[in-house]
Each structure stands twice: as C-alpha cells, then as structure tokens.
Amino acid sequence: MINILHFNNRSTVTKVIYVIIAVLSIAAIGYGLPQPVDNPVGDSVTIVVKSGMTTQTISDMLYERGIIKSGFVFRVVARIKGLSNTLKAGEYTFNKDMSIIEMVGVLGRGETENKDLTVPEGYTINQIAELIEQKKMGSAQKFRDAAASFAPFDYMISSSPVVYKAEGYVFPDTYKIATDATEAQILEMMVNQFDSKFTPEMRQKANNLGLSIREVVILASLVEKEARVADERPVIAGVFRNRIKAGMALQSCATIQYILGHPKSELTIQDTEIPSDYNTYLHPGLPPGPISNPGLASINAVLNPVKTDYLYFVADKKGEHHRFSRTYTEHLAAIEQENK
Numbered sequence: 001m002i003n004i005l006h007f008n009n010r011s012t013v014t015k016v017i018y019v020i021i022a023v024l025s026i027a028a029i030g031y032g033l034p035q036p037v038d039n040p041v042g043d044s045v046t047i048v049v050k051s052g053m054t055t056q057t058i059s060d061m062l063y064e065r066g067i068i069k070s071g072f073v074f075r076v077v078a079r080i081k082g083l084s085n086t087l088k089a090g091e092y093t094f095n096k097d098m099s100i101i102e103m104v105g106v107l108g109r110g111e112t113e114n115k116d117l118t119v120p121e122g123y124t125i126n127q128i129a130e131l132i133e134q135k136k137m138g139s140a141q142k143f144r145d146a147a148a149s150f151a152p153f154d155y156m157i158s159s160s161p162v163v164y165k166a167e168g169y170v171f172p173d174t175y176k177i178a179t180d181a182t183e184a185q186i187l188e189m190m191v192n193q194f195d196s197k198f199t200p201e202m203r204q205k206a207n208n209l210g211l212s213i214r215e216v217v218i219l220a221s222l223v224e225k226e227a228r229v230a231d232e233r234p235v236i237a238g239v240f241r242n243r244i245k246a247g248m249a250l251q252s253c254a255t256i257q258y259i260l261g262h263p264k265s266e267l268t269i270q271d272t273e274i275p276s277d278y279n280t281y282l283h284p285g286l287p288p289g290p291i292s293n294p295g296l297a298s299i300n301a302v303l304n305p306v307k308t309d310y311l312y313f314v315a316d317k318k319g320e321h322h323r324f325s326r327t328y329t330e331h332l333a334a335i336e337q338e339n340k
Contacts, residue, residue: 044095046113048179051089058087058107067094067103074100083108091179114176119190121172121295122224125164126261128293132186142183150187153195155213160277160288168217168290169194197296205303216302221290224298225254226313228320233301235324238308246311250280258291314338 059071078084090112125147129140147166171194206216227233259276272281277288312331313322325331
C-alpha cells in the first residue's frame with residue numbers, strides 16, 4: 001500500500017519549503033568550510049573579476065581554476081550572505097585552504113590584491129606618470145591628462161598658466177594601489193595625502209612667515225631639486241628667501257631643467273635664455289608653479305629656513321655639497337675654485 005502524504009494547508013507547505021531551504025543552507029555552509037583541492041598551479045591562485053560579472057560567472061571561474069569544488073555552494077553562500085549582486089570587481093589572490101565563506105566575504109568587501117607604488121621625493125608629474133605605466137598600473141598619458149586639470153583644493157589654483165595643476169601636490173610616499181584603480185583615482189589619493197600631511201601647524205607657520213601654502217610648495221620644490229644633503233636644505237631655503245627679499249632673480253638651474261623636461265648634466269648660457277615663465281634667470285620671484293613634488297624634509301626646510309646673509313651657492317665638483325657666498329665676487333671665486 002502506498003501512503004500519500006497530504007498537506008492540509010498552504011502554511012504547512014511553506015514551512016516544509018523553509019525547512020528544505022534551511023537544510024540546504026546548513027549543508028552549503030558546511031561544504032563552504034576549508035576543503036583541500038587539487039591545485040596544479042600552487043598554493044594560491046590570482047583571478048581578475050571584471051565589472052559586470054555575475055555570481056554564476058565568478059563561481060564558474062573559481063571552479064575551473066580549481067579554487068572551489070562546487071560553484072553551486074558558492075552561489076548559495078553568496079545568496080545567504082546577501083552578496084549575490086554585490087561581489088566587487090578587481091584582482092584577488094585566494095589560498096587553496098580558504099573556505100568558500102571566506103572567499104565570498106573577500107569578494108563582497110572588495111579586498112582586492114593591491115600593488116605597492118613608491119613615489120620618490122622630487123619626482124615630477126611626468127616621472128610619476130612614467131612610473132605608473134612601467135608598473136603596469138595605468139596609462140602615463142591618462143595620468144598626465146588628469147594632473148593637468150586636477151585641483152580640488154583652493155591653494156592649488158593659480159592665476160598664472162602652469163603645466164600641471166597637480167604638480168607639487170602629489171605627496172611622495174608608498175601607496176597601496178588597487179588593480180582596478182583609475183589614473184584619476186590614483187592621483188586623487190596622492191593629492192589627498194599631501195593635504196593630510198600639510199598639517200594645521202604647518203599652515204600656521206607658513207602664515208607666520210607671510211607665505212601661502214602654494215608659495216611654500218613652490219619654494220620646497222626648488223629646494224628638493226637643488227639640495228644634495230639634508231642639512232643644506234634649510235640653508236638653500238634661506239638663500240632663496242634672501243634673494244626674493246632683495247628683489248633678485250632666483251637663477252635656479254632646477255627651473256631650467258624643468259623647462260627642458262629631461263636631465264642635462266651641464267646647462268649652457270643659451271639654456272638660461274629659454275623664453276618661459278618658469279625661467280628664474282629671466283623672471284624675478286617664484287616660478288608660476290612647483291617644479292617637482294617635494295617631500296616633508298624640503299617643505300619643513302622652507303618653513304624653518306636658516307637665517308643667513310648668503311645670496312649665492314654653487315655645487316661642488318662631486319655634486320654632493322654646495323659652496324655658499326654672500327657677495328657676487330665671493331660667488332665667482334667659488335665657481336673658479338670648483339672649476340680647477
């Protein structure tokens with residue numbers, strides 16, 4: 001005799017369905033615990049989840065790469081955790097001993113595999129752009145395009161034409177860059193870092209010196225390029241301040257190098273006559289914008305310049321130190337001494 005089970009009402013049917021779902025969920029969670037898989041490519045696997053990929057596509061990719069044993073369980077866990085439609089794009093590295101629950105969590109939180117990018121002190125926008133492209137983190141041209149107009153803070157805005165509005169405000173540091181970060185996002189991160197590093201105390205000190213943040217950064221960018229050793233930074237900053245007060249042209253070789261766009265071991269008289277607003281041999285005062293992205297040491301040197309009556313300096317033969325002079329006659333003698 002066959003016994004037929006009859007459900008008296010819709011409520012009973014609903015309860016049975018919930019029980020079945022609960023059992024499947026518990027089974028899926030259990031199956032989502034760490035489970036060794038035969039992984040021919042090693043202990044970890046890196047995958048790239050592209051924007052718009054569905055949970056089905058992601059689970060299939062994980063299964064095909066040997067990272068999980070069941071795509072179905074992955075999808076069930078994602079649904080239980082409410083992440084079916086919110087798994088984030090990016091590059092991820094999964095260990096073969098990770099559970100499906102852990103993998104879903106990582107994808108849901110967008111914990112992508114970041115790459116380190118170190119921006120050295122004194123690098124220009126062009127150098128940073130090339131570095132980003134060399135590291136395969138983005139396009140050099142797209143970074144330059146973004147830097148040309150990006151100026152989210154008032155102190156970055158100038159009435160004078162500049163090459164890059166972001167020049168000087170990309171803080172030299174080591175950054176964790178997500179693989180899906182755009183060039184504009186990378187730039188924004190670096191500029192925000194500058195704003196956070198330029199503390200309220202530093203801003204107050206600049207104000208006490210009668211300098212705007214922009215003027216501090218321009219001077220610091222010159223110091224960054226001219227200084228050879230740390231203890232000369234405040235002295236060079238003091239020389240620049242003295243020349244500005246005296247109404248003298250700064251005559252910084254670093255500004256000529258910036259105009260040229262590439263390093264040149266020895267500058268000529270013709271180089272110092274290049275028509276450009278950045279040419280501090282032709283124009284007194286500060287150039288229209290920073291010529292590099294200075295680090296804290298150079299910024300602090302400008303905020304704490306050595307009080308001196310020096311007006312000139314010249315690099316020694318080795319290019320490691322400078323000889324400082326008070327008069328033009330002393331300066332010429334120093335140059336002659338170095339040329340022997």
